[in-house]
Amino acid sequence: MTEPTRRTAIVTGAARGIGAAVAERLAADGFAVAVLDLEESAARRVADRVEAAGGRALAVGADVSDEAAAEAAVRRVADELGAPAVLVNNAGIIRDNLLFRMSADDWDAVMGVHLRGSFLMARAAQAYMTKAGWGRIVNLSSTSALGNRGQANYAAAKAGLQGFTKTLALELGKFGVTVNAIAPGFIETEMTAATAARVGMDFEEFKRAAAAQIPVARTGRPEDIAAAVSFFAREEAGFVSGQVLYVAGGPKA
């Protein structure tokens, strides 16, 4: 008996936080999942969890902002796991500072991972998707796209990803590929823990302060974002493209 066909998904920045939850959710949904992150050993822990739960996973170490590395990673996934049908551009970094203190290196680093990285990964993955006549690309934007003090670089990158998403939706739609963005609000991860540390606040206190500003009166969890990705990746979401879904516990941050 042959194995039932399992589509392959690539999740970038999947060694922890939102990306890890997305990888585990897509595996539970039936996708073979490439867990891509800077360090293969960190990605392997998530891939092992996926396999222990009965899924299929491959840990891939790559820097998404490096053209050769991004292309090699996508090729490796196609060879070892299957042609990528879903790409979740989730890898991200923050280099926060007020404009007058922001270095050009901190500007470039943030643009490099979020914008250049998403572009390189999407360009490499679309070749397989358009050939198959089916694909799903989901880009991680943020409520910071609407403006956030201390995040000129990150807000510009996250707003840029929204334009990128809509443009790819226009270009790839006729090939059966949808492209959407998710803009999370406050999600409990190492990224928000690092922000709390930077402003000198205890993480629990920081979360309580954030929750007080959120209509559903709690902060978000990685699973909240994974559920939204799961929807966009589905067969039945094929008529939804070029959208930005704010997953923020209310209409805005």
Ligand SMILES: NC(=O)c1ccc[n+]([C@@H]2O[C@H](COP(=O)([O-])OP(=O)(O)OC[C@H]3O[C@@H](n4cnc5c(N)ncnc54)[C@H](O)[C@@H]3O)[C@@H](O)[C@H]2O)c1
């Ligand atoms: N946590 C939040 O509140 C929040 C809110 C809005 C948007 N987001 C976005 O969601 C995504 C995930 O955030 P998170 O909170 O889980 O972050 P995180 O810091 O917990 O995890 C990010 C992961 O990306 C990886 N990564 C960074 N640079 C990379 C590169 N060049 N190549 C490959 N992997 C790389 C890191 O190693 C890490 O494992 C990011 O794009 C972030 O900007 C997060």
